[in-house]
Amino acid sequence: MCTTCGCGGDGATFHTYPAHDHSHDHHGHVHAHGHTHEHHRDHADAHVTHVTLAPEPRLVQIEQDLLARNDRQAIINRATFAGLGVLALNLVSSPGSGKTTLLVKTIEQLAGRVPVAVIEGDQQTGLDAERIRATGAPALQINTGKGCHLDARMVAQALPALPLPRGGLLMIENVGNLVCPAAFDLGEAHRVVIHSVTEGEDKPLKYPDMFRSADVMLLNKCDLLPHLSFDVAQAETHARRVNPALRIIRVSATTGEGMDDWLAWLQAALRLAPLATVR
Ligand SMILES: Nc1nc2c(ncn2[C@@H]2O[C@H](COP(=O)(O)OP(=O)(O)OP(=O)(O)O)[C@@H](O)[C@H]2O)c(=O)[nH]1
Ligand SMILES: [Mg+2]
Numbered sequence: 001m002c003t004t005c006g007c008g009g010d011g012a013t014f015h016t017y018p019a020h021d022h023s024h025d026h027h028g029h030v031h032a033h034g035h036t037h038e039h040h041r042d043h044a045d046a047h048v049t050h051v052t053l054a055p056e057p058r059l060v061q062i063e064q065d066l067l068a069r070n071d072r073q074a075i076i077n078r079a080t081f082a083g084l085g086v087l088a089l090n091l092v093s094s095p096g097s098g099k100t101t102l103l104v105k106t107i108e109q110l111a112g113r114v115p116v117a118v119i120e121g122d123q124q125t126g127l128d129a130e131r132i133r134a135t136g137a138p139a140l141q142i143n144t145g146k147g148c149h150l151d152a153r154m155v156a157q158a159l160p161a162l163p164l165p166r167g168g169l170l171m172i173e174n175v176g177n178l179v180c181p182a183a184f185d186l187g188e189a190h191r192v193v194i195h196s197v198t199e200g201e202d203k204p205l206k207y208p209d210m211f212r213s214a215d216v217m218l219l220n221k222c223d224l225l226p227h228l229s230f231d232v233a234q235a236e237t238h239a240r241r242v243n244p245a246l247r248i249i250r251v252s253a254t255t256g257e258g259m260d261d262w263l264a265w266l267q268a269a270l271r272l273a274p275l276a277t278v279r
Contacts, residue, residue, distance in 0.1 A: 070184055073152035077187025080159070081170065087266075087273035088170040090150075090188035092210060094203070095176030097196040098220040100128045101253040103171055107135045109263055114270065115165030119158050119172045121150040128173060138163055149180040152187055169270065182209040190269060196221040197228055201235040208242040216247045218262060223252040 081088045091099045100120075107116050118139040120128040123146070132139035140162045142154050155172060164170060172188065174181040193214035195203060198221055204211040211217065217239055219232065236248050249265065251258035 067183060070152045073156055074185035074187040077152055077156055077159075078189070081164075081187060081189065082273070084164055085167045085273050086164055086170050087168070087190075087270050088172065088186070088188045089269075090172050090174060090181075090186050090191045091194060092174045092178070092181045092191060092214070093176060093194035093196075094178045094199060097176070097194045097199065098253045099173045099176070099194050100131050102194065102218065102220060102251070103173060104131055104135055105253050105256070105259065106171075106262070106266070107132070107137045109259060110169070110266075111136070114266075115168035117162050117165050117168070117170050119150075119155060119162065119170070121154075121173055121175045123147070123175060144175055148175055148177045149184050150174050150186060151184045155186045167273075169266070178203065178207040178210045182207075182213050189273060190215040192216045192218060194218045194220050195235065195239070197224055197230040197232070197235075201231050201238060204235070204239040204242050211239050211246065212243045214243065214246060216249065216265065218258075219248060219250045220253055222250050222257055223255045 077088070091103070093099055103118060107118075110116060116137045118129070118132045118137055120126075120132065120139055120141045121144060122128060122141065123144050125143070126141040129139040129141035140158050142150060142158055144150065144154070150172065162170075172186055174186075191214045193210055193216070195211075195217055197219065219235065222232075225232065232250070239246055239248060247265065249258055249261045251262055253259075
C-alpha cells in the first residue's frame with residue numbers, strides 16, 4: 001500500500017471465487033462492514049462473487065484535498081514551463097518497460113539540436129540519473145522512499161537545482177508504476193506512457209486510468225516481437241478502447257526502430273511548448 005497517496009483498499013472491489021457449493025445464493029446484499037455489497041454480476045461468471053467496498057468518507061476527503069493541492073502546484077509548474085518555452089513530458093510505465101533506455105537514446109539523437117534536462121523518479125538509488133548524466137545531459141534524481149509516484153511539489157522543489165533548458169525539453173521519468181502516477185499531474189504538457197511488448201496486451205484494460213490520461217503511447221521493445229506471442233493489434237485496440245485519442249508509436253529503444261516517428265512527434269510538440277498552458 002502506498003503511504004503517501006492513500007491508494008489502499010478503499011473503494012476497492014474484491015472478486016472471490018467460491019471453491020465449493022456453487023448452489024450457494026450470493027444474490028443478496030451483504031453489509032458485513034457496514035458498506036459492503038455482494039452480488040452476482042451476470043450469468044457468465046455466476047460462480048464469481050464481486051464485493052465492492054464503499055470508501056470511508058474521511059479518507060475520500062483527505063485524498064481529494066491532496067489531489068486538489070497537487071493540481072494547484074501543477075498549474076504553477078505548467079505556467080513556469082510555458083514561460084520558458086520548455087516542453088515538459090511525464091514518462092510513465094510499469095517498472096522496466098524501457099523509460100531510461102528510451103530517454104538515453106532520445107537525448108543522443110537530439111544532441112546538438114535540442115537541449116534536454118531530466119528529472120528521475122525512483123524509490124531508491126540514483127542509477128537512472130547516472131545513466132542520463134553519462135550522455136552529458138543534466139539530471140536530478142528524486143528518491144520517493146516508500147512513495148510510489150512523483151507529485152507536482154517534488155518537481156517544483158527540484159527545479160531550482162536543475163538548469164532548465166529554455167526552449168528545450170524537460171523529461172520527467174516517473175516511478176515505475178501503472179497505478180498512482182496516473183492521478184498526479186506534474187504540470188507536464190504531455191504524458192507519455194511506455195508499454196513494452198513483454199508486459200501483455202491486457203495492460204491498457206487493467207490499468208485504464210494510466211492509458212486514459214496519456215497523450216502518447218510508445219509501444220517499446222518491438223525488436224522482441226519475433227520471439228513473443230504478443231498481439232500488437234490487440235494491444236493497440238485495448239489502448240484505444242480506453243483512450244480513442246491516444247497517439248501510438250511502435251519503437252525499439254535497442255534497435256532504433258520507430259525512433260524517427262517519436263522524434264518527429266517531439267519536434268512538433270516542441271514548437272507548441274510556449275502554448276502548453278493547459279493539458
Ligand atoms: N530488447 C529490448 N530491451 C529493452 C528495450 N528497451 C529497454 N530494454 C531493456 O529493458 C530493461 C529495462 O530498461 P530500463 O530503461 O531500465 O527500464 P525503465 O522503465 O527505466 O525501468 P525502471 O526505471 O526501473 O522502471 C533493460 O535491460 C533494457 O536494456 C528495447 O527496446 N528492446
Ligand atoms: Mg528507469
